[in-house]
Amino acid sequence: xxxxxxxxxxxxxxxxxxxxxxxxxxxxxxxxxxxxxxxxxxxxxxxxxxxxxxxxxxxxxxxxxxxxxxxxxxxxxxxxxxxxxxxxxxxxxxxxxxxxxxxxxxxxxxxxxxxxxxxxxxxxxx
Numbered sequence: 001x002x003x004x005x006x007x008x009x010x011x012x013x014x015x016x017x018x019x020x021x022x023x024x025x026x027x028x029x030x031x032x033x034x035x036x037x038x039x040x041x042x043x044x045x046x047x048x049x050x051x052x053x054x055x056x057x058x059x060x061x062x063x064x065x066x067x068x069x070x071x072x073x074x075x076x077x078x079x080x081x082x083x084x085x086x087x088x089x090x091x092x093x094x095x096x097x098x099x100x101x102x103x104x105x106x107x108x109x110x111x112x113x114x115x116x117x118x119x120x121x122x123x124x125x126x
Contacts, residue, residue: 009050009066012058013116016040019052022115026083044068059117067121073101073108076122087112
């Protein structure tokens with residue numbers, strides 16, 4: 001049942017208008033619909049979606065909350081940096097980035113924070 005259903009990420013935002021500006025200006029994504037006051041739905045590739053909703057709980061998670069897969073991580077990072085996105089650097093056991101990129105057997109990945117403190121990931125397999 002669920003394995004055949006579409007899935008969508010849900011992200012919190014303390015300020016829904018600030019989040020809308022971030023996703024538009026920094027990531028180049030416009031909301032596809034407004035679900036109700038204080039929430040925005042975004043559509044991405046292959047029917048994937050994510051919802052951003054207003055709540056005071058935003059920015060409290062210390063883990064990756066959403067990610068995109070790409071075929072060109074460095075190209076995506078260059079474009080996003082040009083729009084003002086700042087990539088995180090990590091040096092934890094099992095996770096070390098160089099110039100914002102972590103490399104593993106399965107591929108490579110990078111992380112940034114959105115305007116609400118949510119940790120977002122971009123990954124390239126292979």
